[in-house]
Amino acid sequence: MDINLVDWSRGQFALTAIYHWLFVPLTLGLGFIVAFMESMYVRTNNPEWKRITKFWMTLFGINFAIGIATGIILEFEFGTNWSNYSWFVGDIFGAPLAIEGIMAFFLESTFIAVMFFGWNKVSRNFHLLSTWLVAIGASLSALWILVANAWMQFPAGMHFNPDTARNEMINFWEILFSPVAVNKFLHTITSGFVLASVFVAGISAWYLLKKRETFLATRSIIIASVFGLISSLYLAFTGDISAKMVAQKQPMKLAAMEGFYEGGTNVPLKLFGIVWGKDTSEYKLPNLVMKVELPNGLSLLAYDNKNAFIPGIKDLLNGNSKYGIISAKEKIERGKVARQTLRDLKDAYQLKDSTKYFQLKEQFMNPDFQKNYFAYFGYAFIDNPKGLIPNIPITVYSFHGMVLLGLYFILFFIVLLWLSMKNILFKQKFILWIVVLSIPLPYIASQAGWILAEVGRQPWVIQDYLPTVAAVSQISASSVQITFWLFAILFTVLLIAEIKIMIKQIKVGPENS
Amino acid sequence: MFDTLSLSMLQHYWWIIISLVAGILVFLLFVQGGQTLIFSIAKTEIEQTLLINSLGRKWEFTFTTLVVFGGGFFASFPLFYSTSFGGAYWLWMSILFSFIIQAIAYEYRSKPGNFLGKRTYEIFLIINGTLGTFLLGVAVSTFFTGSMFSIDLKNITNSSSTAISRWESSGHGFEALLNLRNLLFGIMVLLLSRVLGLLYFINNIKDETLIKRSRNQLLLNAVLFVILFLASVMGLFFAEGYAYMPDSKLIFLEKYKYFTNLTDMPLIGIFFLTGVVFVLYGIASTLFSKTIKGIWFSGIGTILTVFALFLDAGFNNTAFYPSSFDYQSSITIENSSSSLYTLTTMSYVSILVPFVGAYIAYTWNLINNKQLDANDLNNEGHLY
Numbered sequence: 001m002d003i004n005l006v007d008w009s010r011g012q013f014a015l016t017a018i019y020h021w022l023f024v025p026l027t028l029g030l031g032f033i034v035a036f037m038e039s040m041y042v043r044t045n046n047p048e049w050k051r052i053t054k055f056w057m058t059l060f061g062i063n064f065a066i067g068i069a070t071g072i073i074l075e076f077e078f079g080t081n082w083s084n085y086s087w088f089v090g091d092i093f094g095a096p097l098a099i100e101g102i103m104a105f106f107l108e109s110t111f112i113a114v115m116f117f118g119w120n121k122v123s124r125n126f127h128l129l130s131t132w133l134v135a136i137g138a139s140l141s142a143l144w145i146l147v148a149n150a151w152m153q154f155p156a157g158m159h160f161n162p163d164t165a166r167n168e169m170i171n172f173w174e175i176l177f178s179p180v181a182v183n184k185f186l187h188t189i190t191s192g193f194v195l196a197s198v199f200v201a202g203i204s205a206w207y208l209l210k211k212r213e214t215f216l217a218t219r220s221i222i223i224a225s226v227f228g229l230i231s232s233l234y235l236a237f238t239g240d241i242s243a244k245m246v247a248q249k250q251p252m253k254l255a256a257m258e259g260f261y262e263g264g265t266n267v268p269l270k271l272f273g274i275v276w277g278k279d280t281s282e283y284k285l286p287n288l289v290m291k292v293e294l295p296n297g298l299s300l301l302a303y304d305n306k307n308a309f310i311p312g313i314k315d316l317l318n319g320n321s322k323y324g325i326i327s328a329k330e331k332i333e334r335g336k337v338a339r340q341t342l343r344d345l346k347d348a349y350q351l352k353d354s355t356k357y358f359q360l361k362e363q364f365m366n367p368d369f370q371k372n373y374f375a376y377f378g379y380a381f382i383d384n385p386k387g388l389i390p391n392i393p394i395t396v397y398s399f400h401g402m403v404l405l406g407l408y409f410i411l412f413f414i415v416l417l418w419l420s421m422k423n424i425l426f427k428q429k430f431i432l433w434i435v436v437l438s439i440p441l442p443y444i445a446s447q448a449g450w451i452l453a454e455v456g457r458q459p460w461v462i463q464d465y466l467p468t469v470a471a472v473s474q475i476s477a478s479s480v481q482i483t484f485w486l487f488a489i490l491f492t493v494l495l496i497a498e499i500k501i502m503i504k505q506i507k508v509g510p511e512n513s
Numbered sequence: 514m515f516d517t518l519s520l521s522m523l524q525h526y527w528w529i530i531i532s533l534v535a536g537i538l539v540f541l542l543f544v545q546g547g548q549t550l551i552f553s554i555a556k557t558e559i560e561q562t563l564l565i566n567s568l569g570r571k572w573e574f575t576f577t578t579l580v581v582f583g584g585g586f587f588a589s590f591p592l593f594y595s596t597s598f599g600g601a602y603w604l605w606m607s608i609l610f611s612f613i614i615q616a617i618a619y620e621y622r623s624k625p626g627n628f629l630g631k632r633t634y635e636i637f638l639i640i641n642g643t644l645g646t647f648l649l650g651v652a653v654s655t656f657f658t659g660s661m662f663s664i665d666l667k668n669i670t671n672s673s674s675t676a677i678s679r680w681e682s683s684g685h686g687f688e689a690l691l692n693l694r695n696l697l698f699g700i701m702v703l704l705l706s707r708v709l710g711l712l713y714f715i716n717n718i719k720d721e722t723l724i725k726r727s728r729n730q731l732l733l734n735a736v737l738f739v740i741l742f743l744a745s746v747m748g749l750f751f752a753e754g755y756a757y758m759p760d761s762k763l764i765f766l767e768k769y770k771y772f773t774n775l776t777d778m779p780l781i782g783i784f785f786l787t788g789v790v791f792v793l794y795g796i797a798s799t800l801f802s803k804t805i806k807g808i809w810f811s812g813i814g815t816i817l818t819v820f821a822l823f824l825d826a827g828f829n830n831t832a833f834y835p836s837s838f839d840y841q842s843s844i845t846i847e848n849s850s851s852s853l854y855t856l857t858t859m860s861y862v863s864i865l866v867p868f869v870g871a872y873i874a875y876t877w878n879l880i881n882n883k884q885l886d887a888n889d890l891n892n893e894g895h896l897y
Contacts (some may be wrong), residue, residue, distance in 0.1 A: 079605075080602055080606060081599070083595040083600070084599075084678075087592055091591060093587070094587035097587055098585050102581065102865055102869060106581070109573035120892060169854055340670070343667065472676070474599070474674075486610070494617055497617070
């Protein structure tokens with residue numbers, strides 16, 4: 001395997017996904033906030049609400065454009081950089097992507113034209129409908145790609161066809177309504193709602209500090225606070241479910257994000273910790289120091305039971321017969337058996353040895369073989385059990401950072417709403433500055449969430465079935481390096497352009513939006 | 514409804530959908546074609562802004578259709594997706610880069626605080642219009658001329674070097690530029706997009722000077738387009754095509770395959786001829802009368818022609834993505850499709866397509882019900 005190629009391909013996908021995700025959450029949340037503001041305009045007929053709507057709509061447009069620019073590459077990167085993956089799961093993964101295009105992208109792209117250019121061409125109600133459809137279209141876009149991503153974390157509703165050497169869908173509804181998919185969708189779009197709410201509150205607070213646009217700012221802060229508070233509470237709820245899902249479906253990710261090595265019951269939840277040095281085990285796992293722990297917290301978080309057993313990284317690698325955990329070495333051996341059987345089957349087919357072919361196929365499709373061997377197919381490509389450990393410092397910090405910021409947002413919106421309702425917010429300069437300076441925080445939390453989800457599932461592209469090393473395209477690492485740097489330069493320039501335009505537009509205010 | 518269809522019928526159904534999306538995509542390249550003309554037709558800043566704002570109301574349709582085209586291929590014929598995108602890396606990446614810079618160009622061009630300057634974004638539009646259409650044409654041409662790749666599903670069982678699809682040329686897609694037929698096809702698509710862009714301006718803009726210049730440009734571009742179109746079609750019809758035996762699936766070269774496909778499937782031949790006549794009528798009627806409706810004739814003609822060409826490439830036991838390196842690795846609608854279950858499921862989703870088409874047509878009419886003039890730029894509240 002060309003590890004250099006795999007790393008650069010991962011790097012490129014991470015780079016483009018991170019850039020894309022800088023813009024998508026704002027689109028998801030701001031779309032609904034704008035739609036709500038326009039609803040207020042249609043309901044009250046107050047031109048101030050139209051002015052407010054058009055201002056936020058302008059910022060929405062600036063952000064939306066770069067979201068599209070950074071998004072197109074992601075769809076095609078599945079093919080350009082992960083061609084084996086595209087075949088191995090294209091029968092399942094491609095469908096949500098195509099549905100996304102038909103159902104969501106056209107909805108967005110059609111009605112966004114009405115939203116921006118239709119003020120004088122369509123009725124007020126039709127314009128309002130268009131704005132709502134853009135917001136709904138954006139969330140629908142997120143639905144399908146998140147369904148696909150959830151499937152990669154928790155494959156369901158499929159079987160492996162040895163003739164075509166790929167996974168094939170056998171139950172669409174199992175994929176769409178898999179608990180991981182449903183929760184991932186809800187958790188992700190509410191994170192976008194929270195981000196947009198902080199964004200709107202932050203810019204409005206800046207106007208209050210500058211004693212400008214008071215009507216726009218106070219109304220926007222109230223809407224953002226209510227929307228943000230409801231969303232941040234729901235975000236915490238879905239976050240809790242996410243942790244349970246990870247515990248059940250991806251125990252290695254849970255162990256890595258908590259820096260948890262020796263399994264046990266009554267496991268505390270680490271709220272804070274610093275990665276420092278390495279332990280003396282054969283795996284040289286990093287130590288966590290200055291820990292702040294909540295007793296029984298992890299057992300409760302994962303299984304709602306303080307006595308629940310949580311496997312540590314060493315249990316998952318060495319095995320734990322008491323809890324029925326197979327060692328990594330055993331999984332690798334079983335994976336190799338599955339891979340060799342598939343190879344023999346393909347050989348028999350090529351040699352037209354039908355007796356052997358049907359015999360092997362029957363063996364391969366036997367439920368016991370599927371459960372005891374093919375379920376570990378991806379492990380055949382793992383050379384060393386240590387390769388099954390995700391990057392611990394990255395997952396630990398991203399998990400803790402995301403959770404702490406999530407709690408901060410709840411407090412943030414409670415305080416903001418309370419001060420707004422008391423009509424004393426505009427006097428609280430210190431609070432207003434905190435609100436302004438909080439704008440980057442949901443971006444950090446949102447990125448941390450994705451980094452945790454994606455780095456935490458390494459080395460897998462498809463959990464247990466396909467590692468990154470077997471999914472990559474057959475291109476040279478230098479080609480990917482070139483495109484990596486081209487994307488890095490282009491997207492950075494575009495990001496700077498976007499931020500400058502956004503800041504200028506905010507300074508100019510609604511008059512010229 | 515779709516549950517009763519066989520795998521073969523669903524493969525054909527999905528190839529029809531892919532072909533239709535391809536036809537619509539090529540029609541919508543009028544946006545790109547129009548972008549290449551913003552300096553040659555417009556002489557003042559207001560004129561440029563008028564052209565860009567006229568195109569700006571439609572650019573997202575082209576962009577979205579391109580995404581749907583890719584997604585549709587991924588979902589229905591994933592072996593093509595994994596082989597072509599993973600192999601012709603530089604060709605596809607170049608196309609994608611040209612579309613990335615288009616996406617922000619409209620929105621950011623005239624915004625305050627735009628530190629790159631208007632001209633940068635206008636150059637982005639020209640790069641997208643020129644390079645994007647030309648390279649898309651080259652990529653589509655390889656559906657007929659072939660590419661250098663091999664496929665072996667067994668590679669997934671290797672302990673290393675597991676890639677199922679391997680590109681056998683170090684150019685990774687750029688070698689397609691060395692084929693004269695591909696080059697001509699690419700330039701022909703570029704010229705077609707310019708012709709369509711001019712017809713769109715004539716239809717959508719209310720400015721006598723711009724319309725006059727558009728008509729003047731139309732003559733030159735249309736003549737060049739027709740010449741290259743005829744050359745490409747001749748090259749296609751007289752070339753050997755990649756056919757396969759229905760039973761053994763053995764792939765071989767067959768003389769005049771793409772021509773005999775049209776005679777074997779006369780309905781597709783009629784689509785092709787009707788499409789060509791419509792394109793030419795749209796051009797001729799605009800050149801020789803004062804009509805502004807040429808875009809609709811040429812647009813529908815483009816959709817029909819491209820639709821027929823894609824069906825020509827994929828139906829009647831033809832390999833739609835042939836390998837000139839290893840004929841037996843060539844991709845057909847039979848060996849590359851998704852499973853029966855997936856195609857059936859997606860077919861139910863495809864019922865939404867007419868509904869999507871209807872609301873696009875409705876909103877298109879709402880936004881374009883009146884020709885755009887300079888006054889509209891100030892009144893609409895959103896300026897590109």
